[in-house]
Amino acid sequence: EDQVTQSPEALRLQEGESxxxxxxxxxxxxxxxxxxRQDPGKGPEFLFTLYSAGEEKEKERLKAxxxxxxxxxxxxxxxxxxxxxYLCAVRGMDSNYQLIWGAGTKLIxxx
Amino acid sequence: xSGVTQxxxxxxxxxxxxxxxxxxxxxxxxxxxxxxxxxxxxxxxxIQYYNGEERAKGNILERFSAQQFPDLHSELNLSSLExxxxxxxxxxxxxxxxxxxxxxxxxxxxxx
Numbered sequence: 001e002d003q004v005t006q007s008p009e010a011l012r013l014q015e016g017e018s019x020x021x022x023x024x025x026x027x028x029x030x031x032x033x034x035x036x037r038q039d040p041g042k043g044p045e046f047l048f049t050l051y052s053a054g055e056e057k058e059k060e061r062l063k064a065x066x067x068x069x070x071x072x073x074x075x076x077x078x079x080x081x082x083x084x085x086y087l088c089a090v091r092g093m094d095s096n097y098q099l100i101w102g103a104g105t106k107l108i109x110x111x
Numbered sequence: 112x113s114g115v116t117q118x119x120x121x122x123x124x125x126x127x128x129x130x131x132x133x134x135x136x137x138x139x140x141x142x143x144x145x146x147x148x149x150x151x152x153x154x155x156x157x158i159q160y161y162n163g164e165e166r167a168k169g170n171i172l173e174r175f176s177a178q179q180f181p182d183l184h185s186e187l188n189l190s191s192l193e194x195x196x197x198x199x200x201x202x203x204x205x206x207x208x209x210x211x212x213x214x215x216x217x218x219x220x221x222x223x
Binding site (some may be wrong): 002011031032034036041042043044045046050051087091098099101102103104 | 113115137153154156160165166169199201203208209210211212213214215216219
């Protein structure tokens with residue numbers, strides 16, 4: 001069964017303190033791994049798509065990486081405005097067009 | 112701005128009633144997805160349409176139905192509403208299944 005697990009559930013950092021969020025997945029034939037950011041009461045905002053192991057994508061203070069079993073979202077020198085819930089989703093070969101979503105990591109950056 | 116428009120933003124109604132939520136996808140996107148997100152819960156996939164046809168069904172109750180029209184906008188109909196249906200309902204659109212989904216800001220449904 002396809003599954004996505006995100007850790008930690010919540011992460012509190014000081015402004016400027018770099019860290020990583022983890023997304024572990026079990027899927028038959030990965031067709032894409034997607035990272036989103038969600039602010040309270042808002043829709044998820046697309047960040048990155050990764051398709052194959054070894055792929056990396058960067059945007060401002062965020063960098064996403066992918067292996068055959070997990071993806072990391074690295075946050076470098078975060079600012080308070082980076083506070084949000086970060087969601088990971090995967091699509092596998094047998095997922096019938098659906099994305100399998102993780103429960104998210106709630107990131108809080110304290111000034 | 113994702114380019115996906117959902118209306119209304121807020122909806123307050125009573126148990127037993129019926130409501131319709133509307134979604135206009137991004138220009139050029141043929142797929143529309145509907146999700147439910149209850150308080151502090153994850154995204155629950157409800158249903159997907161592609162170019163007017165139902166493509167995939169998730170955890171959608173029989174009291175809920177959806178359709179996608181020729182102009183590609185979509186409507187989600189919720190009937191015989193219960194208190195537990197109170198949630199944020201999101202619509203997302205995408206070019207095809209391997210491309211990212213882009214979300215609207217949702218409709219917040221409150222059942223009194």
